[in-house]
Amino acid sequence: MKPCAANRKLMVGQILNTLDAQEARQLRAHLETCEGCRRYLAEMSHVTERLAAVKINPDIQASESFHRNVAQKLRAAKRDSLGGILRAYIQGRAPHWRVAVPVVAALALIGVILVAWPQPPKNAAGRSAAPAVTLVSRPDNDLAPTIANYQRTANQSLEKLDALLTCQNKQASPALPSYTAATPRLANEPF
Amino acid sequence: METEAPDTRSLLDQARAGDAEAFGGICRLHGSRLLRQACALCGDLTLAEDLAQDTLVEAWRCLQRYDGRCQFFTWLCAILLNRYRNVRRKNRPWPGAAFGGGEQDGLGQPTVVDHAAQPDDAVESSEQAALVRQCIKTLPAKHQQVIYLRFYVDDSLEGIAAALGCSVGTVKSRLFHALEKLRKMNALNAQLGDSTKKEVGL
Numbered sequence: 557m558k559p560c561a562a563n564r565k566l567m568v569g570q571i572l573n574t575l576d577a578q579e580a581r582q583l584r585a586h587l588e589t590c591e592g593c594r595r596y597l598a599e600m601s602h603v604t605e606r607l608a609a610v611k612i613n614p615d616i617q618a619s620e621s622f623h624r625n626v627a628q629k630l631r632a633a634k635r636d637s638l639g640g641i642l643r644a645y646i647q648g649r650a651p652h653w654r655v656a657v658p659v660v661a662a663l664a665l666i667g668v669i670l671v672a673w674p675q676p677p678k679n680a681a682g683r684s685a686a687p688a689v690t691l692v693s694r695p696d697n698d699l700a701p702t703i704a705n706y707q708r709t710a711n712q713s714l715e716k717l718d719a720l721l722t723c724q725n726k727q728a729s730p731a732l733p734s735y736t737a738a739t740p741r742l743a744n745e746p747f
Numbered sequence: 748m749e750t751e752a753p754d755t756r757s758l759l760d761q762a763r764a765g766d767a768e769a770f771g772g773i774c775r776l777h778g779s780r781l782l783r784q785a786c787a788l789c790g791d792l793t794l795a796e797d798l799a800q801d802t803l804v805e806a807w808r809c810l811q812r813y814d815g816r817c818q819f820f821t822w823l824c825a826i827l828l829n830r831y832r833n834v835r836r837k838n839r840p841w842p843g844a845a846f847g848g849g850e851q852d853g854l855g856q857p858t859v860v861d862h863a864a865q866p867d868d869a870v871e872s873s874e875q876a877a878l879v880r881q882c883i884k885t886l887p888a889k890h891q892q893v894i895y896l897r898f899y900v901d902d903s904l905e906g907i908a909a910a911l912g913c914s915v916g917t918v919k920s921r922l923f924h925a926l927e928k929l930r931k932m933n934a935l936n937a938q939l940g941d942s943t944k945k946e947v948g949l
Contacts, residue, residue, distance in 0.1 A: 568923045609875040618778035629804045
């Protein structure tokens with residue numbers, strides 16, 4: 557038979573001697589009629605009796621060496637208070653192996669993946685085939701091809717001017733004419 | 748506000764002002780009692796001495812945090828419990844080591860108990876104490892704290908609440924759940940048989 561859920565805390569309160577007179581009276585009245593609660597109270601009393609198996613031994617006394625050690629530790633704590641506090645903090649914060657092992661394992665796994673990841677192919681010179689990023693900033697290719705713009709760009713940097721001219725040359729160069737069978741006819745056409 | 752013995756109170760006032768000699772006096776006053784509590788906690792006198800000494804040093808370091816709302820000794824015991832938990836955590840064996848079985852000392856390390864050297868009653872009571880300690884150790888830390896402070900330090904719920912920095916209701920609730928868990932432990936209830944049945948009238 558189960559104890560009444562509403563009375564379990566009251567029974568623990570009785571064991572801990574925290575009930576007021578009215579609560580104790582109510583509980584006593586209830587216990588007379590409820591077998592489940594009587595059993596529960598007996599079990600709880602048994603638990604607290606068992607807890608008393610751990611006895612505080614009155615014969616144990618702190619020896620002189622105990623107090624000497626305390627004094628030594630206190631002196632050491634005072635001497636390197638900052639260092640000691642830092643050390644204690646670090647020791648206190650050192651992760652437990654249950655945390656440290658998974659973290660180390662995860663880091664090792666990431667390291668293995670990075671090492672084993674396929675690298676991009678390299679050319680004969682040992683440089684990556686990926687285009688190198690030029691440090692020279694690209695000139696504004698939209699500039700109109702005027703002398704004034706060329707002068708302004710040249711004042712900024714000759715390299716920019718060179719790049720601008722190269723770009724504009726590529727953009728401006730017309731597609732080469734394709735010679736087909738119809739091409740000679742163009743020469744015969746009247747102006 | 749808990750009533751502190753006048754000699755402790757005056758020494759505490761001086762120690763808080765930075766008087767190391769006064770704190771030495773406090774150590775003399777509470778050293779033995781703290782050592783007994785540490786011994787009850789871990790069951791190993793050598794470890795208990797280290798724990799008690801470190802507790803006193805820790806108390807000196809953070810004396811400004813003691814606000815006088817609980818007995819100074821209860822506050823010391825709360826530090827002691829934290830230190831013991833840290834030591835156990837640091838020395839917790841790898842799971843594979845648990846297959847060794849056998850009895851364990853205060854740090855959970857296997858020990859050899861010379862039963863032949865003790866009378867039968869003493870052997871039985873020390874085994875029971877070890878069993879109870881093991882059962883308490885399986886509880887969550889917050890439950891261990893309230894069980895220890897209530898049943899071994901024997902402080903009031905108000906004093907425990909002040910020492911742990913929580914409300915009396917929280918202490919009551921933790922005690923209730925801790926005792927419930929202990930009640931459900933088969934190891935602790937192994938001898939709960941006929942005597943209980945007679946008690947409840949079955």
